[in-house]
Amino acid sequence: xxxxxxxxxxxxxxxxxxxxxxxxxxxxxxxxxxxxxxxxxxxxxxxxxxxxxxxxxxxxxxxxxxxxxxxxxxxxxxxxxxxxxxxxxxxxxxxxxxxxxxxxxx
Numbered sequence: 861x862x863x864x865x866x867x868x869x870x871x872x873x874x875x876x877x878x879x880x881x882x883x884x885x886x887x888x889x890x891x892x893x894x895x896x897x898x899x900x901x902x903x904x905x906x907x908x909x910x911x912x913x914x915x916x917x918x919x920x921x922x923x924x925x926x927x928x929x930x931x932x933x934x935x936x937x938x939x940x941x942x943x944x945x946x947x948x949x950x951x952x953x954x955x956x957x958x959x960x961x962x963x964x965x966x
Contacts, residue, residue, distance in 0.1 A: 877892060878890055878891060878892075878918055878946075879891075879892065879942055879943075879945030879946035879947075880942075880945055881938050881939075881941040881942035881945055882938070882941070883925065883928055883930055883934060883935070883938040884928045884930050884934060886924055886928060888917055888918070888921040888924060888925060888938075888942070889917060889918035889920075889921050890916055890917055890918070890942040890943075890945070890946060891916050891917075891918075891946070892946040892947065893943055893946055893947075894946075896915065896916055897915060899911075899915065900912055900915035900916050903915065904939065907932075909925075909935055910925075910926055913925040913926065
């Protein structure tokens with residue numbers, strides 16, 4: 861695992877509210893989905909779990925996540941629980957979709 865950059869350290873400090881979820885009996889802290897960068901979501905979708913964990917978990921929990929060496933099923937359950945604990949799921953936006961907007965045509 862690489863050292864934390866100054867930008868990552870600032871981001872970690874700015875994100876005070878973490879949700880929690882359990883993975884293999886260990887409770888881990890996770891940033892709200894709204895604080896994730898697109899690269900973190902991309903890493904999750906590509907099953908690059910170590911990169912994803914380094915971006916979204918509390919810095920003190922990243923090595924625990926890696927050491928647990930969970931199965932895909934356990935990680936999928938963890939990510940679902942973790943995202944639910946922060947109140948949102950990736951891909952959902954607070955704005956209405958284009959189809960729900962009233963569009964006036966001339």
